[in-house]
Amino acid sequence: xxxxxxxxxxxxxxxxxxxxxxxxxxxxxxxxxxxxxxxxxxxxxxxxxxxxxxxxxxxxxxxxxxxxxxxxxxxxxxxxxxxxxxxxxxxxxxxxxxxxxxxxxxxxxxxxxxxxxxxxxxxxxxxxxxxxxxxxxxxxxxxxxxxxxxxxxxxxxxxxxxxxxxxxxxxxxxxxxxxxxxxxxxxxxxxxxxxxxxxxxxxxxxxxxxxxxxxxxxxxxxxxxxxxxxxxxxxxxxxxxxxxxxxxxxxxxxxxxxxxxxxxxxxxxxxxxxxxxxxxxxxxxxxxxxxxxxxxxxxxxxxxxxxxxxxxxxxxxxxxxxxxxxxxxxxxxxxxxxxxxxxxxxxxxxxxxxxxxxxxxxxxxxxxxxxxxxxxxxxxxxxxxxxxxxxxxxxxxxxxxxxxxxxxxxxxxxxxxxxxxxxxxxxxxxxx
Amino acid sequence: xxxxxxxxxxxxxxxxxxxxxxxxxxxxxxxxxxxxxxxxxxxxxxxxxxxxxxxxxxxxxxxxxxxxxxxxxxxxxxxxxxxxxxxxxxxxxxxxxxxxxxxxxxxxxxxxxxxxxxxxxxxxxxxxxxxxxxxxxxxxxxxxxxxxxxxxxxxxxxxxxxxxxxxxxxxxxxxxxxxxxxxxxxxxxxxxxxxxxxxxxxxxxxxxxxxxxxxxxxxxxxxxxxxxxxxxxxxxxxxxxxxxxxxxxxxxxxxxxxxxxxxxxxxxxxxxxxxxxxxxxxxxxxxxxxxxxxxxxxxxxxxxxxxxxxxxxxxxxxxxxxxxxxxxxxxxxxxxxxxxxxxxxxxxxxxxxxxxxxxxxxxxxxxxxxxxxxxxxxxxxxxxxxxxxxxxxxxxxxxxxxxxxxxxxxxxxxxxxxxxxxxxxxxxxxxx
Numbered sequence: 136x137x138x139x140x141x142x143x144x145x146x147x148x149x150x151x152x153x154x155x156x157x158x159x160x161x162x163x164x165x166x167x168x169x170x171x172x173x174x175x176x177x178x179x180x181x182x183x184x185x186x187x188x189x190x191x192x193x194x195x196x197x198x199x200x201x202x203x204x205x206x207x208x209x210x211x212x213x214x215x216x217x218x219x220x221x222x223x224x225x226x227x228x229x230x231x232x233x234x235x236x237x238x239x240x241x242x243x244x245x246x247x248x249x250x251x252x253x254x255x256x257x258x259x260x261x262x263x264x265x266x267x268x269x270x271x272x273x274x275x276x277x278x279x280x281x282x283x284x285x286x287x288x289x290x291x292x293x294x295x296x297x298x299x300x301x302x303x304x305x306x307x308x309x310x311x312x313x314x315x316x317x318x319x320x321x322x323x324x325x326x327x328x329x330x331x332x333x334x335x336x337x338x339x340x341x342x343x344x345x346x347x348x349x350x351x352x353x354x355x356x357x358x359x360x361x362x363x364x365x366x367x368x369x370x371x372x373x374x375x376x377x378x379x380x381x382x383x384x385x386x387x388x389x390x391x392x393x394x395x396x397x398x399x400x401x402x403x404x405x406x407x408x409x410x411x412x413x414x415x416x417x418x419x420x421x422x423x424x425x426x427x428x429x430x431x432x433x434x435x436x437x438x439x440x441x442x443x444x445x446x447x448x449x450x451x452x453x454x455x456x457x458x459x460x461x462x463x464x465x466x467x468x469x470x471x472x473x474x475x476x477x478x479x480x481x482x483x484x485x486x487x488x489x490x491x492x493x494x495x496x497x498x499x500x501x502x503x504x505x506x507x508x509x510x511x512x513x514x515x516x517x518x519x520x521x522x523x524x525x526x527x528x529x530x531x532x533x534x535x536x537x538x539x540x541x542x543x544x545x546x547x548x549x550x551x552x553x554x555x556x557x558x559x560x561x562x563x564x565x566x567x
Numbered sequence: 568x569x570x571x572x573x574x575x576x577x578x579x580x581x582x583x584x585x586x587x588x589x590x591x592x593x594x595x596x597x598x599x600x601x602x603x604x605x606x607x608x609x610x611x612x613x614x615x616x617x618x619x620x621x622x623x624x625x626x627x628x629x630x631x632x633x634x635x636x637x638x639x640x641x642x643x644x645x646x647x648x649x650x651x652x653x654x655x656x657x658x659x660x661x662x663x664x665x666x667x668x669x670x671x672x673x674x675x676x677x678x679x680x681x682x683x684x685x686x687x688x689x690x691x692x693x694x695x696x697x698x699x700x701x702x703x704x705x706x707x708x709x710x711x712x713x714x715x716x717x718x719x720x721x722x723x724x725x726x727x728x729x730x731x732x733x734x735x736x737x738x739x740x741x742x743x744x745x746x747x748x749x750x751x752x753x754x755x756x757x758x759x760x761x762x763x764x765x766x767x768x769x770x771x772x773x774x775x776x777x778x779x780x781x782x783x784x785x786x787x788x789x790x791x792x793x794x795x796x797x798x799x800x801x802x803x804x805x806x807x808x809x810x811x812x813x814x815x816x817x818x819x820x821x822x823x824x825x826x827x828x829x830x831x832x833x834x835x836x837x838x839x840x841x842x843x844x845x846x847x848x849x850x851x852x853x854x855x856x857x858x859x860x861x862x863x864x865x866x867x868x869x870x871x872x873x874x875x876x877x878x879x880x881x882x883x884x885x886x887x888x889x890x891x892x893x894x895x896x897x898x899x900x901x902x903x904x905x906x907x908x909x910x911x912x913x914x915x916x917x918x919x920x921x922x923x924x925x926x927x928x929x930x931x932x933x934x935x936x937x938x939x940x941x942x943x944x945x946x947x948x949x950x951x952x953x954x955x956x957x958x959x960x961x962x963x964x965x966x967x968x969x970x971x972x973x974x975x976x977x978x979x980x981x982x983x984x985x986x987x988x989x990x991x992x993x994x995x996x997x998x999x
Contacts, residue, residue, distance in 0.1 A: 138577060140641050145572050209572050210654070211948060222642070222718070241673065243948045245987070285945045286654070305990040311999045312944055513717045513746055516643060516675045555677070555987035558737040567743045 139221050141384040143214035148205055149379040151197040152372045155410045155482060158196065158417040160489050163368075163481060164456035167443055175453040182353040182361040186258040190369040196414075198372060200254075207253045207286065208376065215241050215377075217384035217547075222514040223531075232534040233390065235547040236527075237381050237408060240519055244309065246473075246552035247404045248279030248364055251373035255362045256283035266290040266359040268352050270320070270345035272299060273472035274306035275552065276364035281315035291315040292359070294322060294348040297340040299472075305556055320345040325352055343448025350451055365401030366446055366455070366480045374407025381547065382411055390545055392423055394533060397549040398525035399427035399436065399494065400473050402480035404551035410482065413491055427483070427494040428529035430501075432469045435460050435479045436487050436494035444478055457484045467499050470560040471521035473551075495529055504528050505564040508554070520552035521560055571653050573816040575646035580637055581811040583629040584804045587842045587914060590628065590849040592921050595800075595913060596888035599875055607885040614785040614793040618690040622801040628846075630804060632686075639685040639718065640808065647673050647809075649816035649979075654946040655963075664966040665822065667979040668959075669813050669840060672951055676741065678905075678984035679836045680711030680796050683805035687794045688715035698722040698791040700784050702752070702777035704731060705904035706738035707984065708796035713747035723747040724791070726754060726780040729772040731904075737988055752777040757784055775880025782883050797833030798878055798887070798912045806839025813979065814843055822977055824855055826965060829981040830957035831859035831868065831926065832905050834912035836983035842914065845923055859915070859926040860961035862933075864901045867892050867911045868919050868926035876910055889916045901931050902992035903953035905983075927961055936960050937996040940986070952984035953992055 156163055168174055180188060190198060200208075220234035227234075239247040259267055267284045270293070271277030277293040284291035293315050300307060300319040310317045320340045321328035325348040331338045353361040363370060378395075385391055395412055397405035405427050415421040427436050439458035446452035448462055459478035460466075466475045479487065486492040497503055501521070508524035510531070511517065519527065530548040537544040554561065561567075588595055600606055612620060622630060632640075652666035659666075671679040691699055699716045702725070703709030709725040716723035725747050732739060732751040742749045752772045753760035757780040763770050785793040795802060810827075817823055827844055829837035837859050847853040859868050871890035878884035880894055891910035892898075898907045911919065918924040929935055933953070940956035942963070943949065951959065962980040969976040986993065993999075 137638075138641065139638070140577050140644070142574060142577055144576070145570060145574055206569075206571070209570065212572070212648070216644070218642075243950070282948055286948050304994070308990045308994040308999055309950065312941055312950070312993060312997070314945055509744055512744055516714055516718050518675070518741065518744070553987075555985075556990075558740045558988075561744060562736070562740040565744070567740055 139219045141217045141388045143380055143383055145209055145214065147383060148208060148214050149200065149376060150205065151199050153375040153379055153411045153414055154193055154196055154198055154372055155414045156368065157194045158414050159485055163485055166453035166455050169450065169454055175451065178451065182350055184255055184258045184360050185262055187255060187369040190372055191367060201257065204254050204257050207257060210286065211243050211249050211253060212241050213376065214380045215239060217381055217388065219388065220515055223511060226510065226514045227531065227534060229534055229538050231541065231543045232537050233545045234530060234534055235392065237377060237547065237549050239377060239404065240517065240523065240550045240553035244278040244282045245556065246275040246279060246520065247374060247377060247407060248276050249282060250376055250407065251364065251370045251403065252279040252283035254373040256287040256289060259360045260287050260289060264358055264360045266292060266356060267362050268292045268349045268359050269362045270294045270342060270349045272296055272342045274299065274303050275473055278306055278309050279364065280362055281310040281313035284315065285313045292352060293317045294320040294345040296320055296342055296345050297338065320348050322348060324348065327351055341448065346447045346451060347449045365403040368482055370403050371406035371410060371480055371482050374403050375410050377407035377549065378409060378411030381408060391421065392545045392547040394424045394426060394544065394546045396426045396428060396526050396530045396533065396546060398474055398522045398551060399429050399479060399483065400433065400476040402483040404549055406480060406483055408549040409492065413486060416491065425492045426529055426533065427492055428525035429494055429496040430469050430471060430474045430499055430525065431496045432467045432499040433460065433475045433477065434496035435477060437496040439478065441484060441488055455481050457481055458487055469499055470501055470564060471504065471525060473522040474525065497525060497528060501564055505561060507531055509565060518554040519550050520554045521557055523551045526550065571651045573649045573820045575812055575815055577641055577646065579815060580640060580646050581632065581808060582637065583631050585807040585811055585843045585846055586625055586628055586630055586804055587846045588800065589626045590846050591917055595917055598885035598887050601886055607883065610883065614782055616687055616690045616792050617694055619687060619801040622804055623799060633689065636686050636689050639689060642718065643675055643681050643685060644673050645808065646812045647671060649813055649820065651820065652947055655943060658942065658946045659963065659966060661966055661970050663973065663975045664969050665977045666962060666966055667824065669809060669979065669981050671809060671836065672949065672955065672982045672985035676710040676714045677988065678707040678711060678952065679806060679809060679839060680708050681714060682808055682839065683796065683802045683835065684711040684715035686805040688719040688721060691792045692719050692721060696790055696792045698724060698788060699794050700724045700781045700791050701794045701796065702726045702774060702781045704728055704774045706731065706735050707905055710738055710741050711796065712794055713742040713745035716747065717745045724784060725749045726752040726777040728752055728774055728777050729770065752780050754780060756780065759783055773880065778879045778883060779881045797835040800914055802835050803838035803842060803912055803914050806835050807842050809839035809981065810841060810843030813840060823853065824977045824979040826856045826858060826976065826978045828858045828860060828958050828962045828965065828978060830906055830954045830983060831861050831911060831915065832865065832908040834915040836981055838912055838915055840981040845918060848923065857924045858961055858965065859924055860957035861926055861928040862901050862903060862906045862931055862957065863928045864899045864931040865892065865907045865909065866928035867909060869928040871910065873916060873920055887913050889913055890919055899931055902933055902989065902996060903936065903957060905954045906957065929957060929960060933996055937993060939963055941997060950986040951982050952986045953989055955983045
């Protein structure tokens with residue numbers, strides 16, 4: 136029997152995260168203070184987990200994963216399997232191309248976000264903090280942080296854009312079940328929230344407002360820390376566990392990828408799978424290419440400029456050098472809400488700048504995306520998140536291209552999350 | 568680091584199913600024809616998979632799992648891990664009791680039902696059939712069979728009680744996404760359906776009507792087979808993969824259960840985890856007890872009589888000797904819909920009769936059940952199905968009882984499914 140599933144024994148869960156910073160062709164452009172306003176660096180220093188800020192700047196190539204975090208990863212079901220997509224290959228009539236996928240959808244809250252949520256929760260507790268604060272848009276990050284807080288016995292406060300809070304009843308129930316305090320934003324919990332509500336009692340909110348409320352809350356409660364779920368270096372560092380496992384699993388499969396494909400909004404799942412492989416490419420230990428699958432609603436790597444920009448609409452972060460559409464850009468709504476972000480993480484942007492990462496953007500109607508998700512479900516049997524479906528779409532397209540060119544190729548797709556809470560989107564897009 | 572997760576390497580997936588029939592203290596009472604009406608045995612012989620009917624009667628202690636089915640199991644994510652519930656133990660302040668759980672919730676459609684769906688689909692294809700037909704109530708079985716058909720490239724026709732079809736939009740979308748033809752029952756596809764619809768165009772249907780429609784459809788289409796998801800011996804045989812893996816995983820954990828707990832409606836997940844252990848008990852190879860967790864809405868093992876009864880409301884099946892509440896019994900609705908069945912599988916009933924299996928029934932308001940599910944989520948981090956929450960409730964209760972008595976005890980709970988499609992029920996029951 137030819138094996139389709141490549142598991143890693145629990146004992147072989149990696150013991151270190153991989154940091155690509157020392158391997159970059161040029162030093163990573165550092166964060167900068169904007170010309171106006173208070174120091175953003177000082178502000179982050181006051182509101183965030185100190186160990187994470189230290190990791191943010193680290194130039195060590197390997198950062199040990201504390202045993203307690205490894206144990207949390209194992210509790211959360213790591214290592215996660217790598218699959219050979221034999222049935223999808225057969226459906227696509229591939230003879231020369233082999234397809235693989237990594238199963239981050241097996242996460243407790245249904246997305247890869249728990250990999251950094253657990254690390255941040257652990258360090259926060261170690262630093263004596265009792266409360267994790269964050270904002271959430273689509274809801275995946277809020278769920279993941281609620282989970283991590285619950286597992287660590289911490290409190291979690293989530294400010295959730297009211298427009299989404301009001302209709303994503305099920306994700307809201309999940310966060311509350313996990314014990315989180317979830318506020319529709321703008322809320323009465325903060326002065327900025329109260330001001331906005333005084334102007335409009337039914338204010339629909341925005342991600343920028345939710346970030347502002349979260350930061351205000353964290354600043355005012357000294358037992359609180361503010362947690363971020365994407366973009367920053369330490370988040371991608373924690374996510375490197377994905378790619379590190381995948382490298383070992385390809386060894387077990389006795390194969391090696393020529394192309395890594397992941398979806399990309401801010402870049403945390405993409406960085407998670409790609410950076411450990413990219414590090415080996417930069418060290419000339421392997422050859423491999425990298426493709427980020429995006430939406431034309433937020434094609435930061437495809438159409439963005441490589442320049443300094445804020446990470447958030449409300450300009451609370453320092454300026455970061457990123458491929459950006461501009462932090463005030465309006466983006467049309469899509470079902471893969473997790474991909475709607477104006478800029479790509481500094482680490483991914485640097486790799487794009489050096490032509491190591493390439494990107495493709497798919498039409499915002501998402502027809503082709505959900506069609507790919509359906510093919511994947513009907514062949515491989517897994518219901519995946521709309522975001523992950525971009526990776527599968529791009530993986531299929533690249534496979535067909537290589538096959539047509541008579542080119543042998545091994546492609547690995549990252550499945551960032553499951554779609555059990557996205558069936559309404561499936562129904563709407565595929566018109567059942 | 569003490570391990571909480573015990574995985575079985577893919578290569579060690581069992582190669583045989585376990586059949587308890589030859590080990591029973593007395594021969595299993597055979598199915599019987601009722602006094603009136605046509606031969607039910609002949610009817611089943613015409614509509615069901617022949618290999619399954621052969622397995623139904625087999626007295627071989629081990630039935631080889633075809634390599635192709637093992638490969639399908641691996642595709643579906645087997646083996647599934649066994650966990651030590653260290654965080655739940657800590658929450659319950661257990662010193663003498665160790666808790667474990669088996670993760671059937673990792674299944675592609677979210678329940679253990681795929682274990683038999685894949686086997687039935689494989690044998691149906693081998694016998695030249697192109698279409699799998701079934702009924703579904705709660706929707707788990709319909710989803711699992713839709714999945715198995717999709718993976719095997721077969722057609723699937725599901726007759727779904729209209730009262731449930733109309734509101735479980737998400738499970739319906741899942742089945743349709745998997746390519747199944749899903750009919751609200753009564754439907755226009757069958758003569759019995761057309762007759763009922765002529766009387767009442769908005770007929771709400773029942774499980775009995777859905778079974779009747781499915782059987783009529785299967786009888787009229789010679790390329791079709793009717794598939795059943797619980798109660799019958801061959802279904803429990805296929806499910807024995809759960810317990811067989813668990814036996815090996817306890818060896819890896821260097822521990823051994825004193826009590827196996829599972830929820831029970833018809834008995835397929837309970838039988839799946841319990842029968843391989845019970846077989847060893849009957850062969851005096853181990854000591855272990857078995858507890859079925861039920862609802863007072865359908866307490867077949869607790870309050871039923873051990874006698875011959877039909878397996879379905881419409882009296883299509885032969886008479887089976889079971890603990891039954893009577894096949895025409897009305898049962899109040901509960902959120903754990905998969906537990907609402909009037910009788911326990913003949914194999915489980917025989918073990919209950921010989922006092923090897925015990926049972927407990929919880930109030931139909933389900934408050935205590937959802938409370939247990941919430942504790943499990945907040946400690947272990949997994950959102951489980953309402954049905955599985957009965958197993959956790961009983962596991963917790965037994966653990967606390969043993970702890971209070973100062974008794975050392977190892978308890979293993981089977982988590983039959985996940986709860987991502989049950990968040991509405993969680994919300995309602997826990998009043999968020």
